[in-house]
Amino acid sequence: MTIKSKQKSVHWELNRLRLISKLSLLVLTAPALTYANPGGETKVPAKYRQLKDGTITGVVTDEGQKPLAGVTITVAGSKKSVVTGEGGHFKIDGVKEGDVIEISSVGFKSTTLKVASGQTQYSITLSRAVSTLNDVVVTALGVKRSAKSLTYSTDIVAGESVNRVKTDNLMNALTGKVAGLTISQNSSGLGGSVKVTLRGSKSASGSNQPLYVIDGVPMLNTANANGYVNTLGTNGVVADGGDGISNLNPDDIESMTVLKGASAAALYGSQAENGVIIITTKKGKAGKAQINFSSSFMVSKVYDLPKFQTTYGQTSAGSPQSWGSKIDTAYNSDYTGMFFQTGHNLTNAINMSWGSENVQTYFSYANTSANGVIPQNTLGRNNVTLREVAKFLKNKLTLDGSASYISQKTNNALISNGSYNPLASVYQVPRGLNLGYYKDNYQVPSAARNGLLVQNWALPVGNTAFQNPWWMLNKMTNVSQRNRFLVTVSANYEASKWLNLQARANIDRTADNYQNNLWAGTFTTISAASGQFVANTSTVQQSYADFIANAKLFTKGKFKLNALAGASITDGRQQGYTIGSNQPGLGLFIPNVFTVQNMIVTNANNAVAVSSNVSSLPENHSQTQSIFASADASYADWLFLTVTGRNDWSSNLSYTPNGSYFYPSVGLSAVLNQALNLPHFVSYAKVRGSFAEVGNAVPLYVTHPLNNLGANGGVTFPSVAPFPQLKPEMAKSIEVGTDWKFFNNRLAFDFTWYKNNTTHQFFQITTSPTNGYGSGYVNAGNIQNSGVEMTLSGDVVRHSKFVWNTSINYARNKNKVLDVASDMGVNQFLITAPTGIAFETAVTKGGQYGDMYGQKIATDAQGRTMLGPTGLPILVSGYYYMGNINPTWQGGWSNSFTYKNFALNVLVDGRFGGQVYSQLQASLDNNGVSKASGDARDAGGLKINGVDTGGKSVSIIDPFKWYSIASQTNQYIYSATAVRLREVTLGYTVPLKSSVISALRISLIGRNLLFFYKKAPQDPETVATSGNGLSGWQTFNMPSQRNYGISAN
């Protein structure tokens, strides 16, 4: 192309020819800006001297040489700003030598470059940011703020980081990447929910999980794909079908911002008491159509399984224990190897983006197909999203609409209850049984039932006997199906230069079906002889709307004042039915036909009083109406003050005198490097502090308990003592912190100290049943979480071909129960009462949230174990403190190495301190299947320092006797410290010169590869439930899994 220029700039010429918008890259060959002057002074050749400005072009890539779109390129001190398009290319004109160009993008560390003489083309590599303080940060309500003005700590995780290794619940990908964020996996396998806590547990009986916000709108996370909330107890006979967050397509995520403190979250209101995770999703970009395809294939293998003995067999025929005589060890000893399989997860995702300046479209589709390590456990998920952004009225009005549809089906999620849990069976089955036979012949025709195929098993029906694990896999099945729609529309109108108005509305509707079928032949302890099933259907819908006015109130000299005011309404409700029962019920007319019309719902014939087998779910209608406002004042762009206030009206507080509650926050930050003359190696220095209060309503219905309908039309009074004077919970939090960057942003450090006190806690406590209820509500307590968080990151090597970036995060949280209810003379409330298990958790004054209590074996004054007349260790009556799950500190260390087209990421993380209680190990020992129980027998007994009733010393004890008592005690408390290699990815960007494919990256990925250190028998991160109650109690959970695979995108 030849352009005839009449001494004008190339830009001017192109513009004249209407070519400029059609070009994404212009390479200038003219000598227009190439000149050199040995004296260091710029001398423009006379011919071009009147052209003051030039044009530069470039390409922005990440460390893996992957082009980055959407990067903002700004000429410092001017209003010139462009955004990179497809392929990471940019062009900016009106640039002169010496100008400083700022390059920034959410999720990356900002960088600058100086326009050098003679250089018109620039290759810029942005490195991933742990915290991007110079960036624009999405804060509460979707408001974008400059990072330096924030008065609290935030952590930003780029979408790429979430996507690097695909897991079935995207929250798992955040583990170890954010200081102060604790993620515990639920035990139910594929698609299971996660327990996420930020800066420790605060609420004794409310949720301790953060609020999830998608593009400014709170997301529904409470429902489970089985229609039940996410609090399975010990005897949970309902599978965990996954939480709301697990349904999302990680590929749609642009970035995630973690707001840990109450100050950050104050504007969101009560739901944000435990922090907020803000998810910004992708949207279409102007420019040429762009298609991204990514595919990942992962395999999972179990490891770190319990260790078993292979020497001793069944106690006697029919016994569920292995305290018998020696067996042929070569025979079928690898029961677990026979049981587990290699799991896999195949995720394919495609997204397309195209658009003009005025209208942009984004479309994505993702499919996940996974098989668990336990046979028959599968997950299938489809996600479709379409998003349109359009501008009207001379770009003053922006409409943004997005619709997502998610369908998910989970088969045979692990049910924790022992009678339903095949792991309890396969681990504890007496050693020496020919398990292979029972695997191949788990069902046989029953002569007594005219050939009906029933369970074939070596053990009889009984309370403690285990069923055939393959029968459990194939004939005790559960399926969860979820259909979810998320529709959001928003309108943003620039009413004037100083006023911006925004309105948003969102509907998040989740329809779930769950069914659990028990076939005829299942043990009659849990099923009717003809088989039975429980099915439920539930639809949960949350509607949200808000209106926000954002005003630049005034600028006077160096003072600026912006303000925001708005109102919102959140309305959630549930509908659904449950059919059938988890209890052994009346069964089916025709065996194994799992339809509702085949279910015996009442049994009028035999005069047995029955509960109805059909029940409706409570409507759970809850509405919160809010108004809120915030004001941001700044001075000279280095001192920032933020004040917020919010008032909530919650329907959950109706029937009490406290229907609404107000809570404020205030924060101050100062950017020191702009205010003071700091040494020039300090590129950035900020101090910040904030204080906030966040209120929280009480759960549904508790202010107005009603009678319940039970068996045969019978009515019972509420099971919890009524307490109409309930007050909303209040959390006060204070945090101070500082952020520093050195050596041209090469080294970054930030530090935060915080203290959070939750008072007026709403407790549902276990009381003595002698009050007629056995539980009650109180408003009491003061639970304090205080701690520090630190992040240190830097480019150790920053070379054109080799970059090594390392980042360390550290968080220490100290939880302390300052008060329980001293005004009532109470210093302890139980969270989990020891019913059915010899274990309790409690909130005790001076202790920590969720302290674990257990039984112990008596010792005499000399510390010797006391044995009773029959040689059994003596159990001391009562429950004694054993430990607490809370880690003392947690840390993560991530490294990224980039060499030419290769990129290697390694993440190591650890949690230090805290304890777990292993019910698993206790059961294995007690049943005589554990390696320890075998070793003890080989050695002729367990060595103890004991004393019998006659005062005689005892040094050896029969392991059977020891374990039968010890298995109910604090002997099974273990350190929860664990350090592991969490994530490794090795990526290679394939150099391509194709016009069709613009970039291709292939990665080898691995997750949870190995433990560097671990003492507990099971991964201490795995918890029995994502609810509050049984924290630290580990039972027959999913074993640890090592995941590795390959991905291409």
Next chain:
Amino acid sequence: MLVAGIAICGIACTKNFESYNRNTNGISSDQLAADYNIGSFFNNIQASVFKDRGNYQITQNLNADCFAGYMMSADPFNPSVNNLNYNMTDRWNATAFSSTYTNVTGTVYNLGLQNLRSTNPDFWAIALILDVVQMDRTTDKFGPLPYSKVGTDLLYTPYDSQKDIYNLFFLRLDTAVSNLKTFIAAHPGTTPFKKFDQMYAGDYTKWLKLANSVRLRLAMHIVKVDPVTAQAQAQTALADAGGVLTLPGETATIAANSTGNPLYGITVNYANDISMGAAAESYLKGFKDPRLPKYFLPATDPSAAGQYKGIRMGLQLTSKSVYQNFSQVNYQTSFTVSAPMILMTAAEVWFLKAEAALRGWSGAGNAQTDYETGINTSLAQWGVASAGYITDSTSVPSDYVDPKNTANNISAASSVTIKWNASATNEQLLEKIVTQKWIAMFPEGQEAWTEYRRTGYPKLFPVVVNNSNGTISTQIQVRRIAYPVNEYNTNGAELTKGIQLLNGPDNGGTRLWWDVDKANF
């Protein structure tokens, strides 16, 4: 402007909040106001006396039913160290404690708050009778308990001594009897309670008889510790115009619970979790009792096939398979899935009268007549009338033989015979009366265990293994159940005072108030 508008709405639009925050599955008291539906609460009260199989198993079957010698479990209930060999299993016994309060006593307290005593005094009478029956079953397990102050405080509920509890029983029965008599006189033949009645189809005259019979039973419980009150209360019961239970058809039974008859469930659904006790075998077999095949099924274990074979109490078992095919309770014809649970038989009342007569109390009639009528009432109740049974003067309890382990063999604990012997001592006659009462009230182990502790009859085999660490005597046997650990945690201060009222350590060896270590006469 708009914000202000929404703010105003924020106040005005909250008027629906109360309807949002109302559980759509709940039922308000207003909805129960008409059509006698306040009676809906009685469903659960009655059902909770024995509860469903799961709860019955731990609240009664694995303590009282076994402690009374009726039954024993073949299941080791991992780890085979439990109630049955005197190592008290807190998580079982805690349910026996809590269920009484949450299902019965707490409900009755709440019904009182709803003014039932004045709105429906007849319903209130039934509430009080059931409350007394259930609290008696509980206090006779534990001893001092919260009773008079139940429901008054969330966190602190004081304990009453067992003496005060029994006195309150008698007062509550006074009210119940008076209310029922007033109602029957005013509305003869009406049955407003019929829809809710799982015991007597709304027939208040039978409820009145039950109230008097319960009074007689309670009076006899305390005869050794407070003979004056015992005699006075027994005579009140016997003199009341409403009468006591006398006919087989008047036996108080409660319809099978939601999961069916609990003994059926424990046997069938829990795969023979309960079996015949060795003592039951010894007496029923020795007496060639015609009720034996009604109560139990022959063993199917090859070592004892076709015989009635029980299990020794207090074995330390290793595997359920060893004894699980010994005799089961007869779930096939007697304790079927729909069979009601027996709370109090008319036969028991005859035996109570026999003892009252022996003690010379007025209104008790002739001891021998009462005794023989009691036996015949029981035989008639089970449809096995036999003229020769009461005249059998030779059959004695048989020795017990364990075909699996001869170490468990034991000679009969007693040589008591059936036939009345006018020349025998009162003590010997009391053994006859209580032994026959024990047979007749099967399978109600709670009352049988109470009477065993009070009188020492019938003589029972001791446990084979005693894992109580010296707190329970093998010879004198278990006297009570320890308070639940949960009570220490949640009502500890009051419990400490309660244990002072117990007058002994909180373990299974401490005697209750009425359980006095002295001769019966």
